[in-house]
Amino acid sequence: MEKLSIQDASYRLNLSQADIRECIRNGxxxxSREAGPAGRRWMVELPEDGWLDSFRASLNDLSDSITPWWWPTAAMSGEVHYVEDMGIEEIEPLYLCGLRGENVWDAKGHTEADRCPKCLDVAKERELPLW
Ligand SMILES: [Zn+2]
Incomplete structure (x- = not known):
């Protein structure tokens, strides 16, 4: 499978780097973050043919499906955590409860019971959207 930097993926898919990062965030x-000569950076798996068409088709309702909740591990078990903000150039998830992650995994379809109670408290306290 071919992996590209965000910059190369942007060029190859003819999407802005912001779009590429958004796609990584929403799954x-x-x-994945991989070590390279210039330090750790995000490498994007080149999607299958046809992905771009379906992506463009779904672009309009994409923002509705993004939740701020993410799995902190590839196992996608345990608790999902709330990511208030991620870095712009690098996606450095800092979860509300203080947990710092190396990566994020899409938590689409998680249940409320999966949510980290600490993250939930902070989100409520700051009146952040829970979805
Ligand atoms: Zn948490």
Whole structure:
């Protein structure tokens, strides 16, 4: 499977780098942080043919499906945590409860019971959207 930097993926898919990062955040594109000569950076798995068409088709309702809740591990078990903000160039998840993650995994379809109670408290306290 071919892996590209965010910059190369942006060029190859003809999407802005912001779009690529958004796709990584919402799970549309698979990506992982990998060590390279310039330090750790995000490498995007090049999607299958046809992905771009369906992505463009879904672009309009994409923002509705994004939740701020993420799995902190690839196992997708335990608790989902709330990510208030991620870095712009690098996606450095800092969860509300103080947990710092190496990566994020899409938590679409998680249940309320899966949510980290600490993150939930902070989110409520700051009146952040829970979805
Ligand atoms: Zn948490």
């Amino acid at each position: 549309e594109l698979k990506a």
